[in-house]
Amino acid sequence: MYYKHAVFEVEVKYRVPGHDVIKEKLKALNAKFLEHTEETDIYFNSPIRDFAKTDEALRVRIYGDGTVVLTYKGPRIGGIGKTREELSVTVNDLESLLEILRRLDFKEVARVIKRRDIYNYENFTIYIDIVEGLGNFVEVETMVNDRELINKATEEVLQLGDKLGLRRDWIERKTYLELVLEKNSMNKP
Amino acid sequence: MYYKHAVFEVEVKYRVPGHDVIKEKLKALNAKFLEHTEETDIYFNSPIRDFAKTDEALRVRIYGDGTVVLTYKGPRIGGIGKTREELSVTVNDLESLLEILRRLDFKEVARVIKRRDIYNYENFTIYIDIVEGLGNFVEVETMVNDRELINKATEEVLQLGDKLGLRRDWIERKTYLELVLEKNSMNKP
Numbered sequence: 005m006y007y008k009h010a011v012f013e014v015e016v017k018y019r020v021p022g023h024d025v026i027k028e029k030l031k032a033l034n035a036k037f038l039e040h041t042e043e044t045d046i047y048f049n050s051p052i053r054d055f056a057k058t059d060e061a062l063r064v065r066i067y068g069d070g071t072v073v074l075t076y077k078g079p080r081i082g083g084i085g086k087t088r089e090e091l092s093v094t095v096n097d098l099e100s101l102l103e104i105l106r107r108l109d110f111k112e113v114a115r116v117i118k119r120r121d122i123y124n125y126e127n128f129t130i131y132i133d134i135v136e137g138l139g140n141f142v143e144v145e146t147m148v149n150d151r152e153l154i155n156k157a158t159e160e161v162l163q164l165g166d167k168l169g170l171r172r173d174w175i176e177r178k179t180y181l182e183l184v185l186e187k188n189s190m191n192k193p
Numbered sequence: 194m195y196y197k198h199a200v201f202e203v204e205v206k207y208r209v210p211g212h213d214v215i216k217e218k219l220k221a222l223n224a225k226f227l228e229h230t231e232e233t234d235i236y237f238n239s240p241i242r243d244f245a246k247t248d249e250a251l252r253v254r255i256y257g258d259g260t261v262v263l264t265y266k267g268p269r270i271g272g273i274g275k276t277r278e279e280l281s282v283t284v285n286d287l288e289s290l291l292e293i294l295r296r297l298d299f300k301e302v303a304r305v306i307k308r309r310d311i312y313n314y315e316n317f318t319i320y321i322d323i324v325e326g327l328g329n330f331v332e333v334e335t336m337v338n339d340r341e342l343i344n345k346a347t348e349e350v351l352q353l354g355d356k357l358g359l360r361r362d363w364i365e366r367k368t369y370l371e372l373v374l375e376k377n378s379m380n381k382p
Contacts, residue, residue: 051241052298062297074284076293091293095263096283104265104280108251108299109241 014087014157015145016165018174023132026142029168035125042068045116046102047181051109061181062110064101072098087154114188116180128164138183142170203276203346204334205354207363212321215331218357224314231257234305235291236370240298250370251299253290261287276343303377305369317353327372331359 020026030037048062049055055062059079066072071094078089095101106112117136122129131143144161148154162172178186209215219226235253238244244251248268255261260283267278284290295301306325311318320332333350337343351361367375 050297060296074293076296078296091289091296092286093290093293094285097281100280101282104263104282107249107265107267107280108239 011090012081012087012148012151012154013090013145014148014154014161015143016158016161017176018142018144018165018170019176020140020142020170020174023134023140023142025169026130026132030123030125030130033125033167035123035130038122038124038129040119040121042119043117045118045180046112047114047116048105048110049113051111056182056185061179062105063181064098064105066098072096072101074101081151081154087158114181114184116184118180125164128161130164130168135180135183137187138180141176141180142168144168144170200279201270201276201337201340201343202279202334203337203343203350204332205347205350206365207331207333207354207359208365209329209331209359209363212323212329212331214358215319215321219312219314219319222314222356224312224319227311227313227318229308229310231308232306234307234369235301236303236305237294237299238302240300245371245374250368251294252370253287253294255287261285261290263290270340270343276347303370303373305373307369314353317350319353319357324369324372326376327369330365330369331357333357333359 044066046064046066048064050060050062053060061075061077063075063077064072065075073092073094075090075092080088102112119134121132123132124130127146129145131141131145133141133143135141144165146157146161148157165172176183233255235255237251237253239249239251242249250264250266252264252266253261254264262281262283264279264281266280269277291301308323310321312321313319316335318334320330320334322330322332324330333354335346335350337346354361365372
């Protein structure tokens with residue numbers, strides 16, 4: 005029952021000095037440019053446990069075209085990557101959704117705003133991200149529907165990262181949410 | 194901010210012996226038949242408070258055509274009626290929505306399954322309901338977007354009820370959820 009709808013996102017994030025090199029490499033590999041998006045993510049915390057501690061996330065994502073998606077992310081289960089189970093639904097009304105979450109005592113904790121160019125290469129999705137207040141990142145991602153396949157998929161993601169000139173010491177295991185929360189707490193007087 | 198999206202459902206429910214008389218009255222009034230629907234409602238309770246006590250409700254409704262709507266209902270604020278504030282979003286994936294709610298520790302408490310014929314008359318909606326395990330009901334409803342208008346609207350709903358041959362001593366202030374829960378608890382050994 006539980007696994008029926010499970011999808012595991014196998015993903016490695018790199019903090020990069022800039023995006024010129026990777027864009028050339030993607031071109032050389034004949035990766036397909038899919039789209040440019042602007043995404044605003046609003047993260048909520050649970051009233052009964054601290055998602056920062058349980059490593060879960062509840063996110064409302066607003067895409068540039070106005071599409072609204074509610075996502076629950078389970079704890080990271082991979083090693084070097086940030087594999088999680090994801091459950092998502094598309095919702096027709098942002099304001100009502102936010103108000104429902106507030107009434108159910110979920111508290112907004114942070115907003116992450118990013119512009120991203122999305123590429124496809126073989127089984128992988130590559131995100132070239134500029135995150136407001138955080139800087140430049142690249143995420144390399146694939147999806148598997150079986151927990152057993154995570155390690156193999158992570159290795160493939162890392163090998164593609166190598167090919168794209170992404171240094172392994174650039175790997176950032178923290179989520180954008182964690183990085184934004186860190187930054188916010190450092191900026192407090 | 195809060196009231197911007199508020200809609201108050203002003204509604205009176207009657208437990209009726211049958212539906213023949215009201216259908217004739219609706220015909221005589223030239224009320225417009227809108228549609229026949231079959232609705233399955235799945236109700237959830239909060240992990241942090243008992244919605245049965247706070248008089249709130251969190252409902253996933255599945256319409257006969259497959260449409261899925263998530264609704265939060267605030268406490269009843271009217272006297273004789275069952276006026277509440279409602280917040281709803283349409284969602285594209287039932288199974289993912291149910292799984293997200295479970296992961297956020299909402300517990301399923303009951304299912305209410307009903308067949309309803311829906312009529313429109315002036316500003317009112319009339320629901321002719323057969324509820325699985327509960328019997329025959331009629332609901333007369335209107336919507337207002339301002340708390341100040343509730344009493345006036347309730348009076349109008351009651352007057353229409355009179356016109357439709359609905360006896361005031363048939364008024365049932367309990368929700369279908371409460372009636373189903375009552376029945377379930379009575380059936381326990």
